[in-house]
Amino acid sequence: MVAKFSKQILLATPAGSRSMPCAQRKRLKVTARYYNFCFTVLVCLFLGALQQAAVHADALHTVTHVVDGDTIVLENGEVVRLLGIDAPEIKHTTKAGVEMGKEAAAFTRKLVEGKKVRLEFDLSNSTTNHKDSWKRTLAYVFLSDGTFVNAELVKQGYAFIIPGFVHKYQKEFERLEREARENKRGLWKNAF
Secondary structure (H helix, E strand, C coil): HHHHHHHHHHHHCCCCCCCCHHHHHHHHHHHHHHHHHHHHHHHHHHHHHHHHHHHHHHHHEEEEEEEHHHHHHHHCEEEEEECCCCCCCCCCCHHHHHHHHHHHHHHHHHHCCCCEEEEECCCHHHHCEEEECCCEEEEEECCCCCCCCHHHHHHCCCEECCCCCCCHHHHHHHHHHHHHHHCCCCHCCCCC
């Protein structure tokens, strides 16, 4: 491939490589080698990123337990915070808040506990290694059957979107939350 590319550049010169001065031929060869090197580096970087994405995409993990409506723990001890959504906390200042937190946690438990999940990461968190300040992994979570857990929690009314947080599923989550509110699903059934 490298030699072929170099020959194509040399043959593309108007008078061929033989009538070209020696210094110009050397510069042309160096340029061709430089472009070949850059192309090779880019291909290697692309393949490396593709391989890393494939490893994460294919890895299925078992959910051992649910901490609350938007936080789960995997069999390897990794704590995963569902990205782009927020569910009421179990430890809340009001009794109503505690009840909503328990409902959300129960729904999440029924949906994922003991099941295999796949994690998908958002590029916006790649600089922090997909972790938040509590060292939880931030991810979109999918069941092995393809069910999008984050979206399902919003759709069924057990979680809501985080205002101002921009991510790849933002429009979908906004639509699902609006439908859950309008249809009074989950936590929205007793909303004011």
